[in-house]
Amino acid sequence: MQAPAAGLDPLLDACLAGLSSGAALECSLQAERYRQIDEAVRRAVATADPLGGRPSLDEQFARRSITAELALILRVHERTMVGLIYEAGQLCGPFANTLAELSAGSITVRHAREILAGAVVLPPTLHARFEREALGKARTMNVSAFHRAVARLRDRLHPDALAERAARSRADRRLVFEPDADGMAWLHLYLEAEKALAISTRVGDLATEAQKEAAEAGELVADVVAAGEATGELTDDILSAGTHAQLEADIAAELLLGLPAQSAEDGETHIPTLAFARPEVFVAVPKLTIGIDTLIGTSEEPAELHGYGPIDADTARRLVAQAPTLHRILTDPVDGTPLQLDPTQYRLSASMRRWILYRDETCRFPGCTRKAERSETDHTRAWEAGGLTVEENLAVLCKKHHRLKHNSRWRVRQTGGGNLSWTSPRGREYTTTPSRMQHAPPQPPTGPPEPPGSRVSTGSPSGTESALLIDDGPPF
Numbered sequence: 001m002q003a004p005a006a007g008l009d010p011l012l013d014a015c016l017a018g019l020s021s022g023a024a025l026e027c028s029l030q031a032e033r034y035r036q037i038d039e040a041v042r043r044a045v046a047t048a049d050p051l052g053g054r055p056s057l058d059e060q061f062a063r064r065s066i067t068a069e070l071a072l073i074l075r076v077h078e079r080t081m082v083g084l085i086y087e088a089g090q091l092c093g094p095f096a097n098t099l100a101e102l103s104a105g106s107i108t109v110r111h112a113r114e115i116l117a118g119a120v121v122l123p124p125t126l127h128a129r130f131e132r133e134a135l136g137k138a139r140t141m142n143v144s145a146f147h148r149a150v151a152r153l154r155d156r157l158h159p160d161a162l163a164e165r166a167a168r169s170r171a172d173r174r175l176v177f178e179p180d181a182d183g184m185a186w187l188h189l190y191l192e193a194e195k196a197l198a199i200s201t202r203v204g205d206l207a208t209e210a211q212k213e214a215a216e217a218g219e220l221v222a223d224v225v226a227a228g229e230a231t232g233e234l235t236d237d238i239l240s241a242g243t244h245a246q247l248e249a250d251i252a253a254e255l256l257l258g259l260p261a262q263s264a265e266d267g268e269t270h271i272p273t274l275a276f277a278r279p280e281v282f283v284a285v286p287k288l289t290i291g292i293d294t295l296i297g298t299s300e301e302p303a304e305l306h307g308y309g310p311i312d313a314d315t316a317r318r319l320v321a322q323a324p325t326l327h328r329i330l331t332d333p334v335d336g337t338p339l340q341l342d343p344t345q346y347r348l349s350a351s352m353r354r355w356i357l358y359r360d361e362t363c364r365f366p367g368c369t370r371k372a373e374r375s376e377t378d379h380t381r382a383w384e385a386g387g388l389t390v391e392e393n394l395a396v397l398c399k400k401h402h403r404l405k406h407n408s409r410w411r412v413r414q415t416g417g418g419n420l421s422w423t424s425p426r427g428r429e430y431t432t433t434p435s436r437m438q439h440a441p442p443q444p445p446t447g448p449p450e451p452p453g454s455r456v457s458t459g460s461p462s463g464t465e466s467a468l469l470i471d472d473g474p475p476f
Helices: 010-046 055-074 078-091 096-104 109-119 124-138 143-157 162-170 193-216 222-231 236-241 244-257 273-277 292-296 313-322 350-360 399-406
Strands: 174-179 185-190 303-305 309-311 325-331 376-379 394-397 411-416 419-423 429-432 465-471
Touching: 010 055, 010 078, 010 096, 055 078, 078 096, 078 109, 096 109, 096 124, 109 124, 109 143, 124 143, 143 309, 162 309, 162 313, 193 244, 193 303, 193 309, 292 313, 303 313, 350 376, 350 394, 376 399, 394 399
Parallel strands: none
Antiparallel strands: 174 185, 303 309, 325 465, 376 394, 411 419, 419 429
16 A cells, blocks of 8 residues: 655745756756857867968867866866867757757756767768657656667667677777776676676676575574664674675676685685576576567567667577577567466466566666566555556566555556556656667558567567567576
């Protein structure tokens, strides 16, 4: 049950309204800053002193001079200033519509930068279309979701085949060491997306298993943790067990260094026993959506790697060949809703749960990006209040936001198509859209319908669709 509504608080409402108007004003000021930067650079170049005897040399030094001066005025490094000048030139030129949206406060400067970054790899002839479609998403998405949407849009519009771009990018794979403060450092791996996602999934699941083993051994007591989280006071014993993030770092280091238990720094390994007893946990196969034609080799249309985005057909077929388990979900050819699912019981069937996880991909609370597989499936309208176990009444919520829904004055309702309409305790409205619908192309195809069974779900509204989900092997 959700908490009952309470009376309005004028002071709180005024505070929220002030923040909202302030955010819009900040966006407007940032847009004006871009305009002033661009105008300053243009004027500096146009009025360059003829010192070098050659116009090109005069312009070069005029740009260097104004860059240094602007960096001092804005108190940023000159390298940062070079980037700001580039952004200003793009926003005051081919991406003027993005600047107008920023000035109006309908998008943030981070949205604008995502658009510029996504357009870099596209031919200039596609910039207008890319900007138009990207702005349609930017107005309703937070930056994290928009980053993924831009990547999908860029890959869909790019004239070069994804396989060709992936092959060129593989040549840049590398490991980068980045020193940080206080005796710490960052270690970055730039490699194929499916490998990076598999590594992240494997380490994350091993950390989860390590926490479970600690709990079973009495090193981590669930009720004490809950009390500590509620009060903000965690005991030394709990802290010594390590957070999930700390365990991920420890386990990754042990795996990379090949440290046996006796050589670990504290004399004990952080890797759970299951990792040694069940070798299959080392094979983290991600979920994949692939078209039937691509699967059988009659098409090179990209597949989608869940948690990343489009991947080339050859890589997708290789992942399918390595998958220990396959699950197929048929969807309606008109509206994409799932078929052959059982709505008659309170507990979700395995096929229903797979569909909801596939549809939502992340927690459906506004702004949350917690993965669906590590979240909970919630009846939007409670079962005891007449809610049914059907797609129109189910959504993924992470544990934190699931509790918030039932223990606060947040309200949520289904509005069709998997969309959720959230109302904050102060009456503000927020809408979240399932990931499958967010990343669908904006226009339906105009060609003849495809024969039944010819596609596996990519978010397109046409053709009988089915989703081929590749599950991790046990214990995932």
